[in-house]
Amino acid sequence: MAQLDSLSEGARRILSIAAPLFAERGYTGVSINEIAAATDGSKANIFHHFPNKEALYLAVFKSACDEFGTELKDLADERSDNDNRLQIIGKQHLLRLFSKSDSVRLILREVIDGESGINRSLVAEILHHNFGTIVEQIEEEQRQGRIRDDVNPAMTAVTIVALNMFFFQTMTILEQFQEFRHLDSPQQFAREAFEAIAKGLLVK
Amino acid sequence: MAQLDSLSEGARRILSIAAPLFAERGYTGVSINEIAAATDGSKANIFHHFPNKEALYLAVFKSACDEFGTELKDLADERSDNDNRLQIIGKQHLLRLFSKSDSVRLILREVIDGESGINRSLVAEILHHNFGTIVEQIEEEQRQGRIRDDVNPAMTAVTIVALNMFFFQTMTILEQFQEFRHLDSPQQFAREAFEAIAKGLLVK
DNA sequence: GTCTATAAAAGGATAGAC
Protein backbone atom coordinates (compact mmCIF):
# COMPACT_ATOMS: atom_id res chain seq x y z
CA MET A 1 0.00 0.00 0.00
CA ALA A 2 2.85 2.34 0.93
CA GLN A 3 3.41 3.78 -2.52
CA LEU A 4 -0.16 3.50 -3.74
CA ASP A 5 -1.42 6.16 -1.35
CA SER A 6 1.09 8.68 -2.61
CA LEU A 7 -0.50 8.61 -6.07
CA SER A 8 -3.25 10.90 -7.29
CA GLU A 9 -6.70 9.70 -8.23
CA GLY A 10 -5.96 9.95 -11.95
CA ALA A 11 -2.71 8.08 -11.60
CA ARG A 12 -4.38 5.24 -9.72
CA ARG A 13 -7.03 5.01 -12.39
CA ILE A 14 -4.39 4.61 -15.08
CA LEU A 15 -2.56 2.09 -12.95
CA SER A 16 -5.59 -0.13 -12.49
CA ILE A 17 -6.37 -0.09 -16.18
CA ALA A 18 -2.78 -0.75 -17.25
CA ALA A 19 -2.31 -3.63 -14.79
CA PRO A 20 -4.38 -6.31 -16.54
CA LEU A 21 -2.90 -5.30 -19.91
CA PHE A 22 0.69 -5.64 -18.69
CA ALA A 23 -0.26 -8.82 -16.86
CA GLU A 24 -1.56 -10.37 -20.04
CA ARG A 25 0.98 -9.27 -22.59
CA GLY A 26 4.04 -8.00 -20.73
CA TYR A 27 5.97 -4.75 -20.90
CA THR A 28 6.81 -4.76 -24.59
CA GLY A 29 3.44 -6.20 -25.55
CA VAL A 30 1.46 -3.14 -24.49
CA SER A 31 1.83 0.40 -25.84
CA ILE A 32 1.05 3.68 -24.12
CA ASN A 33 -1.34 4.30 -26.97
CA GLU A 34 -3.31 1.23 -26.07
CA ILE A 35 -3.39 2.08 -22.39
CA ALA A 36 -4.56 5.61 -23.22
CA ALA A 37 -7.36 4.21 -25.36
CA ALA A 38 -8.37 1.84 -22.56
CA THR A 39 -8.61 4.75 -20.13
CA ASP A 40 -10.62 6.74 -22.67
CA GLY A 41 -7.95 9.38 -22.25
CA SER A 42 -4.93 10.73 -24.05
CA LYS A 43 -1.35 9.57 -24.23
CA ALA A 44 -0.17 12.93 -22.95
CA ASN A 45 -2.16 12.49 -19.78
CA ILE A 46 -0.38 9.26 -19.01
CA PHE A 47 2.95 11.03 -19.39
CA HIS A 48 1.63 13.71 -17.09
CA HIS A 49 1.18 11.15 -14.33
CA PHE A 50 4.23 9.02 -15.04
CA PRO A 51 7.59 10.23 -16.33
CA ASN A 52 7.90 7.37 -18.81
CA LYS A 53 6.63 3.94 -19.73
CA GLU A 54 9.07 2.14 -17.49
CA ALA A 55 7.99 4.16 -14.46
CA LEU A 56 4.37 3.29 -15.21
CA TYR A 57 5.21 -0.37 -15.48
CA LEU A 58 7.21 -0.27 -12.28
CA ALA A 59 4.30 1.38 -10.46
CA VAL A 60 1.97 -1.31 -11.78
CA PHE A 61 4.40 -3.98 -10.72
CA LYS A 62 4.94 -2.60 -7.24
CA SER A 63 1.23 -2.27 -6.69
CA ALA A 64 0.87 -5.91 -7.76
CA CYS A 65 3.48 -6.84 -5.17
CA ASP A 66 1.59 -4.89 -2.52
CA GLU A 67 -1.68 -6.56 -3.42
CA PHE A 68 -0.21 -10.03 -3.41
CA GLY A 69 1.56 -9.36 -0.14
CA THR A 70 -1.61 -8.56 1.81
CA GLU A 71 -3.31 -11.47 3.49
CA LEU A 72 -6.60 -12.96 2.53
CA LYS A 73 -8.50 -13.31 5.77
CA ASP A 74 -11.88 -13.96 4.20
CA LEU A 75 -10.82 -17.13 2.44
CA ALA A 76 -8.96 -18.46 5.44
CA ASP A 77 -11.76 -20.36 7.12
CA GLU A 78 -13.62 -21.92 4.25
CA ARG A 79 -12.51 -25.40 5.25
CA SER A 80 -14.52 -28.50 4.65
CA ASP A 81 -14.08 -31.34 7.12
CA ASN A 82 -13.59 -33.84 4.34
CA ASP A 83 -10.25 -32.33 3.53
CA ASN A 84 -7.00 -33.14 5.23
CA ARG A 85 -4.77 -30.36 6.50
CA LEU A 86 -2.45 -30.24 3.55
CA GLN A 87 -5.38 -29.92 1.21
CA ILE A 88 -6.68 -26.97 3.17
CA ILE A 89 -3.33 -25.19 3.08
CA GLY A 90 -2.94 -25.94 -0.60
CA LYS A 91 -6.45 -24.91 -1.50
CA GLN A 92 -6.09 -21.59 0.28
CA HIS A 93 -2.94 -20.86 -1.61
CA LEU A 94 -4.54 -21.77 -4.91
CA LEU A 95 -7.59 -19.60 -4.27
CA ARG A 96 -5.20 -16.79 -3.50
CA LEU A 97 -3.47 -17.21 -6.85
CA PHE A 98 -6.72 -17.14 -8.78
CA SER A 99 -8.31 -14.32 -6.82
CA LYS A 100 -5.32 -12.07 -7.50
CA SER A 101 -4.50 -13.42 -10.89
CA ASP A 102 -3.35 -10.19 -12.54
CA SER A 103 -0.88 -9.51 -9.76
CA VAL A 104 0.29 -13.09 -9.83
CA ARG A 105 0.83 -12.96 -13.58
CA LEU A 106 2.80 -9.73 -13.29
CA ILE A 107 5.03 -11.18 -10.61
CA LEU A 108 5.43 -14.43 -12.52
CA ARG A 109 6.60 -12.50 -15.55
CA GLU A 110 9.41 -11.03 -13.52
CA VAL A 111 10.28 -14.43 -12.14
CA ILE A 112 10.54 -15.87 -15.60
CA ASP A 113 12.14 -13.16 -17.67
CA GLY A 114 13.24 -10.52 -15.21
CA GLU A 115 16.73 -9.17 -15.65
CA SER A 116 18.65 -9.50 -12.41
CA GLY A 117 17.82 -6.04 -11.09
CA ILE A 118 15.86 -4.37 -8.36
CA ASN A 119 12.61 -6.05 -9.41
CA ARG A 120 14.23 -9.40 -9.02
CA SER A 121 15.09 -8.96 -5.38
CA LEU A 122 11.63 -7.54 -4.76
CA VAL A 123 10.21 -10.67 -6.33
CA ALA A 124 12.49 -12.86 -4.26
CA GLU A 125 11.33 -11.07 -1.12
CA ILE A 126 7.64 -11.48 -1.95
CA LEU A 127 8.00 -15.12 -2.84
CA HIS A 128 10.04 -15.83 0.22
CA HIS A 129 7.46 -14.28 2.48
CA ASN A 130 4.66 -16.13 0.76
CA PHE A 131 6.65 -19.30 1.01
CA GLY A 132 7.46 -18.73 4.66
CA THR A 133 3.78 -18.45 5.50
CA ILE A 134 3.14 -21.89 4.07
CA VAL A 135 6.13 -23.38 5.84
CA GLU A 136 4.81 -22.00 9.13
CA GLN A 137 1.39 -23.50 8.51
CA ILE A 138 2.95 -26.90 7.91
CA GLU A 139 5.12 -26.65 11.00
CA GLU A 140 2.07 -25.78 13.04
CA GLU A 141 0.30 -28.86 11.71
CA GLN A 142 3.30 -30.93 12.69
CA ARG A 143 3.23 -29.53 16.22
CA GLN A 144 -0.44 -30.42 16.37
CA GLY A 145 0.49 -33.92 15.30
CA ARG A 146 -1.52 -33.85 12.09
CA ILE A 147 1.39 -34.09 9.69
CA ARG A 148 4.25 -36.53 10.17
CA ASP A 149 7.33 -35.25 11.98
CA ASP A 150 9.81 -36.64 9.52
CA VAL A 151 8.77 -34.59 6.49
CA ASN A 152 10.72 -31.51 5.55
CA PRO A 153 8.36 -28.52 5.81
CA ALA A 154 10.28 -26.45 3.28
CA MET A 155 10.19 -29.17 0.67
CA THR A 156 6.54 -29.83 1.28
CA ALA A 157 5.83 -26.14 0.89
CA VAL A 158 7.74 -26.13 -2.38
CA THR A 159 5.58 -28.97 -3.60
CA ILE A 160 2.40 -27.14 -2.73
CA VAL A 161 3.52 -23.91 -4.35
CA ALA A 162 4.82 -25.73 -7.42
CA LEU A 163 1.59 -27.65 -7.95
CA ASN A 164 -0.51 -24.55 -7.55
CA MET A 165 1.62 -22.44 -9.85
CA PHE A 166 1.49 -25.24 -12.37
CA PHE A 167 -2.30 -25.36 -12.22
CA PHE A 168 -2.47 -21.63 -12.45
CA GLN A 169 -0.26 -21.51 -15.52
CA THR A 170 -1.51 -24.53 -17.43
CA MET A 171 -5.15 -24.78 -16.42
CA THR A 172 -6.50 -23.95 -19.85
CA ILE A 173 -4.27 -26.58 -21.44
CA LEU A 174 -4.70 -29.33 -18.87
CA GLU A 175 -8.44 -29.09 -19.36
CA GLN A 176 -7.95 -30.55 -22.81
CA PHE A 177 -6.34 -33.75 -21.54
CA GLN A 178 -8.68 -36.76 -21.40
CA GLU A 179 -7.12 -37.85 -18.11
CA PHE A 180 -8.60 -34.79 -16.44
CA ARG A 181 -11.94 -34.45 -18.19
CA HIS A 182 -13.81 -35.33 -15.03
CA LEU A 183 -12.29 -32.40 -13.16
CA ASP A 184 -14.14 -29.21 -13.78
CA SER A 185 -12.51 -26.77 -11.43
CA PRO A 186 -8.97 -25.93 -10.33
CA GLN A 187 -10.07 -26.67 -6.79
CA GLN A 188 -11.08 -30.20 -7.64
CA PHE A 189 -7.88 -30.57 -9.57
CA ALA A 190 -5.78 -29.45 -6.63
CA ARG A 191 -7.76 -31.64 -4.27
CA GLU A 192 -6.87 -34.80 -6.17
CA ALA A 193 -3.24 -33.86 -6.51
CA PHE A 194 -2.85 -33.04 -2.85
CA GLU A 195 -4.69 -36.21 -1.94
CA ALA A 196 -2.05 -38.10 -3.86
CA ILE A 197 0.90 -36.49 -2.13
CA ALA A 198 -0.75 -36.28 1.26
CA LYS A 199 -1.07 -40.06 1.49
CA GLY A 200 2.54 -40.23 2.44
CA LEU A 201 2.82 -37.11 4.52
CA LEU A 202 -0.01 -37.36 6.95
CA VAL A 203 0.00 -39.17 10.23
CA LYS A 204 -1.78 -42.50 9.88
CA MET B 1 12.71 -32.18 -37.79
CA ALA B 2 10.16 -32.28 -40.61
CA GLN B 3 10.12 -28.57 -41.35
CA LEU B 4 13.71 -27.85 -40.38
CA ASP B 5 15.14 -29.78 -43.30
CA SER B 6 13.15 -27.77 -45.79
CA LEU B 7 15.01 -24.59 -44.80
CA SER B 8 18.14 -23.25 -46.41
CA GLU B 9 21.46 -22.94 -44.63
CA GLY B 10 21.06 -19.20 -44.16
CA ALA B 11 17.54 -19.57 -42.83
CA ARG B 12 18.63 -22.15 -40.29
CA ARG B 13 21.43 -19.89 -39.15
CA ILE B 14 19.00 -17.05 -38.53
CA LEU B 15 16.65 -19.44 -36.77
CA SER B 16 19.27 -20.66 -34.36
CA ILE B 17 20.34 -17.15 -33.50
CA ALA B 18 16.80 -15.85 -33.08
CA ALA B 19 15.72 -18.76 -30.89
CA PRO B 20 17.52 -17.82 -27.65
CA LEU B 21 16.49 -14.19 -28.09
CA PHE B 22 12.80 -15.04 -28.46
CA ALA B 23 13.14 -17.57 -25.65
CA GLU B 24 14.47 -14.92 -23.31
CA ARG B 25 12.32 -11.94 -24.15
CA GLY B 26 9.34 -13.15 -26.16
CA TYR B 27 7.91 -12.12 -29.50
CA THR B 28 7.39 -8.44 -28.81
CA GLY B 29 10.58 -8.18 -26.78
CA VAL B 30 12.87 -8.82 -29.73
CA SER B 31 13.13 -6.71 -32.90
CA ILE B 32 14.19 -7.81 -36.36
CA ASN B 33 16.88 -5.16 -36.05
CA GLU B 34 18.30 -6.90 -33.02
CA ILE B 35 18.19 -10.31 -34.63
CA ALA B 36 19.92 -8.90 -37.71
CA ALA B 37 22.66 -7.42 -35.54
CA ALA B 38 23.08 -10.74 -33.73
CA THR B 39 23.53 -12.53 -37.04
CA ASP B 40 26.02 -9.89 -38.18
CA GLY B 41 23.73 -9.47 -41.15
CA SER B 42 21.09 -7.11 -42.44
CA LYS B 43 17.39 -6.79 -41.75
CA ALA B 44 16.65 -7.25 -45.44
CA ASN B 45 18.32 -10.64 -45.42
CA ILE B 46 16.02 -11.85 -42.68
CA PHE B 47 13.04 -10.78 -44.75
CA HIS B 48 14.56 -12.62 -47.68
CA HIS B 49 14.39 -15.88 -45.73
CA PHE B 50 11.13 -15.28 -43.90
CA PRO B 51 8.09 -13.40 -45.22
CA ASN B 52 7.60 -11.50 -41.96
CA LYS B 53 8.41 -11.45 -38.28
CA GLU B 54 5.56 -13.72 -37.32
CA ALA B 55 6.67 -16.38 -39.77
CA LEU B 56 10.18 -16.23 -38.33
CA TYR B 57 8.83 -16.60 -34.82
CA LEU B 58 6.60 -19.47 -35.85
CA ALA B 59 9.55 -21.26 -37.45
CA VAL B 60 11.57 -20.77 -34.28
CA PHE B 61 8.68 -22.03 -32.21
CA LYS B 62 8.03 -25.11 -34.35
CA SER B 63 11.67 -26.00 -34.32
CA ALA B 64 11.60 -25.73 -30.54
CA CYS B 65 8.66 -28.12 -30.49
CA ASP B 66 10.56 -30.54 -32.71
CA GLU B 67 13.60 -30.38 -30.48
CA PHE B 68 11.64 -30.86 -27.30
CA GLY B 69 9.68 -33.71 -28.87
CA THR B 70 12.70 -35.84 -29.66
CA GLU B 71 13.74 -38.29 -26.97
CA LEU B 72 16.86 -38.07 -24.89
CA LYS B 73 18.30 -41.56 -25.04
CA ASP B 74 21.71 -40.60 -23.67
CA LEU B 75 20.43 -39.40 -20.32
CA ALA B 76 18.05 -42.29 -19.88
CA ASP B 77 20.36 -44.66 -18.06
CA GLU B 78 22.24 -42.41 -15.71
CA ARG B 79 20.56 -43.92 -12.67
CA SER B 80 22.18 -44.23 -9.30
CA ASP B 81 21.03 -47.11 -7.11
CA ASN B 82 20.52 -44.81 -4.15
CA ASP B 83 17.57 -43.25 -5.87
CA ASN B 84 14.06 -44.56 -5.79
CA ARG B 85 12.13 -44.99 -9.02
CA LEU B 86 10.19 -41.77 -8.80
CA GLN B 87 13.38 -39.85 -8.30
CA ILE B 88 14.85 -41.38 -11.41
CA ILE B 89 11.82 -40.51 -13.51
CA GLY B 90 11.74 -37.00 -12.09
CA LYS B 91 15.43 -36.41 -12.51
CA GLN B 92 15.33 -37.48 -16.12
CA HIS B 93 12.54 -35.08 -16.82
CA LEU B 94 14.35 -32.24 -15.08
CA LEU B 95 17.58 -32.87 -16.96
CA ARG B 96 15.55 -32.76 -20.13
CA LEU B 97 14.14 -29.34 -19.24
CA PHE B 98 17.56 -27.88 -18.53
CA SER B 99 19.32 -29.45 -21.48
CA LYS B 100 16.75 -27.95 -23.87
CA SER B 101 16.12 -24.80 -21.95
CA ASP B 102 15.59 -22.43 -24.86
CA SER B 103 12.99 -24.69 -26.40
CA VAL B 104 11.34 -25.18 -23.06
CA ARG B 105 11.18 -21.44 -22.47
CA LEU B 106 9.67 -20.84 -25.89
CA ILE B 107 7.01 -23.46 -25.31
CA LEU B 108 6.33 -22.18 -21.79
CA ARG B 109 5.76 -18.71 -23.18
CA GLU B 110 3.00 -20.05 -25.38
CA VAL B 111 1.52 -21.93 -22.46
CA ILE B 112 1.40 -18.80 -20.37
CA ASP B 113 0.44 -16.06 -22.77
CA GLY B 114 -0.50 -17.81 -25.97
CA GLU B 115 -3.71 -16.67 -27.58
CA SER B 116 -5.98 -19.62 -28.18
CA GLY B 117 -4.81 -20.37 -31.71
CA ILE B 118 -2.92 -22.98 -33.65
CA ASN B 119 0.16 -22.69 -31.44
CA ARG B 120 -1.94 -23.48 -28.44
CA SER B 121 -3.12 -26.83 -29.71
CA LEU B 122 0.42 -27.63 -30.82
CA VAL B 123 1.56 -26.85 -27.29
CA ALA B 124 -1.22 -28.98 -25.83
CA GLU B 125 -0.16 -31.86 -28.06
CA ILE B 126 3.51 -31.61 -27.08
CA LEU B 127 2.74 -31.36 -23.40
CA HIS B 128 0.29 -34.19 -23.55
CA HIS B 129 2.79 -36.47 -25.24
CA ASN B 130 5.47 -35.49 -22.75
CA PHE B 131 3.05 -36.05 -19.95
CA GLY B 132 1.94 -39.39 -21.34
CA THR B 133 5.50 -40.66 -21.35
CA ILE B 134 5.80 -40.00 -17.64
CA VAL B 135 2.45 -41.59 -16.89
CA GLU B 136 3.58 -44.71 -18.75
CA GLN B 137 6.79 -44.85 -16.76
CA ILE B 138 4.85 -44.69 -13.52
CA GLU B 139 2.40 -47.36 -14.64
CA GLU B 140 5.30 -49.61 -15.55
CA GLU B 141 6.75 -49.11 -12.07
CA GLN B 142 3.39 -50.03 -10.60
CA ARG B 143 3.27 -53.23 -12.67
CA GLN B 144 6.73 -54.05 -11.40
CA GLY B 145 5.44 -53.50 -7.90
CA ARG B 146 7.79 -50.67 -7.08
CA ILE B 147 5.16 -47.98 -6.69
CA ARG B 148 1.94 -48.50 -4.77
CA ASP B 149 -1.10 -49.60 -6.75
CA ASP B 150 -3.46 -47.12 -5.18
CA VAL B 151 -1.81 -43.94 -6.43
CA ASN B 152 -3.19 -42.17 -9.48
CA PRO B 153 -0.48 -42.22 -12.16
CA ALA B 154 -1.79 -39.10 -13.87
CA MET B 155 -1.80 -37.07 -10.68
CA THR B 156 1.64 -38.29 -9.75
CA ALA B 157 2.91 -37.32 -13.18
CA VAL B 158 1.38 -33.88 -12.74
CA THR B 159 3.25 -33.52 -9.48
CA ILE B 160 6.55 -34.46 -11.07
CA VAL B 161 6.07 -32.12 -14.01
CA ALA B 162 4.87 -29.30 -11.76
CA LEU B 163 7.85 -29.58 -9.43
CA ASN B 164 10.29 -29.67 -12.29
CA MET B 165 8.73 -26.75 -14.11
CA PHE B 166 8.77 -24.83 -10.86
CA PHE B 167 12.46 -25.54 -10.35
CA PHE B 168 13.17 -24.63 -13.92
CA GLN B 169 11.38 -21.31 -13.65
CA THR B 170 12.41 -20.22 -10.19
CA MET B 171 15.85 -21.76 -9.76
CA THR B 172 17.67 -18.45 -9.72
CA ILE B 173 15.30 -17.08 -7.11
CA LEU B 174 15.05 -20.15 -4.89
CA GLU B 175 18.82 -20.15 -4.63
CA GLN B 176 18.55 -17.00 -2.56
CA PHE B 177 16.40 -18.61 0.14
CA GLN B 178 18.28 -19.62 3.27
CA GLU B 179 16.21 -22.81 3.53
CA PHE B 180 17.89 -24.07 0.37
CA ARG B 181 21.41 -22.75 0.75
CA HIS B 182 22.78 -26.25 1.18
CA LEU B 183 21.45 -27.31 -2.21
CA ASP B 184 23.79 -26.37 -4.99
CA SER B 185 22.23 -27.97 -8.03
CA PRO B 186 18.76 -28.39 -9.45
CA GLN B 187 19.35 -32.13 -9.31
CA GLN B 188 19.96 -32.09 -5.59
CA PHE B 189 16.96 -29.87 -5.21
CA ALA B 190 14.74 -32.23 -7.12
CA ARG B 191 16.12 -35.19 -5.24
CA GLU B 192 15.01 -33.81 -1.90
CA ALA B 193 11.61 -32.80 -3.14
CA PHE B 194 10.92 -36.16 -4.72
CA GLU B 195 12.19 -37.89 -1.62
CA ALA B 196 9.55 -36.00 0.31
CA ILE B 197 6.67 -36.98 -1.94
CA ALA B 198 7.94 -40.47 -2.65
CA LYS B 199 7.68 -41.44 1.02
CA GLY B 200 3.99 -41.88 0.57
CA LEU B 201 3.93 -43.29 -2.92
CA LEU B 202 6.41 -46.11 -2.82
CA VAL B 203 5.75 -49.65 -1.73
CA LYS B 204 7.03 -50.15 1.80
C1' DG C 1 -5.50 17.27 -14.93
C1' DT C 2 -6.52 16.82 -19.36
C1' DC C 3 -6.29 17.89 -24.12
C1' DT C 4 -4.26 18.57 -29.36
C1' DA C 5 -0.35 18.80 -32.02
C1' DT C 6 4.11 17.49 -33.04
C1' DA C 7 8.68 15.89 -32.71
C1' DA C 8 12.12 12.07 -32.78
C1' DA C 9 13.12 7.44 -32.86
C1' DA C 10 12.35 2.56 -33.68
C1' DG C 11 9.98 -1.00 -35.75
C1' DG C 12 8.32 -3.85 -39.70
C1' DA C 13 8.71 -4.28 -44.44
C1' DT C 14 10.04 -3.33 -49.65
C1' DA C 15 12.96 -2.03 -53.92
C1' DG C 16 16.60 -2.86 -56.37
C1' DA C 17 21.75 -3.44 -56.90
C1' DC C 18 25.48 -6.89 -56.59
Added chain:
DNA sequence: GTCTATCCTTTTATAGAC
Protein backbone atom coordinates in the same frame (compact mmCIF):
# COMPACT_ATOMS: atom_id res chain seq x y z
C1' DG D 1 21.96 -14.82 -50.63
C1' DT D 2 23.24 -10.71 -49.08
C1' DC D 3 23.59 -5.78 -49.06
C1' DT D 4 22.20 -0.39 -48.89
C1' DA D 5 18.73 2.73 -49.10
C1' DT D 6 14.18 3.92 -48.37
C1' DC D 7 9.15 3.84 -46.93
C1' DC D 8 5.46 3.69 -43.87
C1' DT D 9 3.61 2.91 -39.35
C1' DT D 10 3.84 2.72 -34.60
C1' DT D 11 5.84 4.15 -30.44
C1' DT D 12 7.76 6.90 -26.90
C1' DA D 13 7.92 11.36 -25.46
C1' DT D 14 7.46 16.71 -25.37
C1' DA D 15 5.37 21.49 -25.97
C1' DG D 16 2.00 24.30 -24.97
C1' DA D 17 -3.10 25.56 -24.72
C1' DC D 18 -7.30 25.14 -21.74
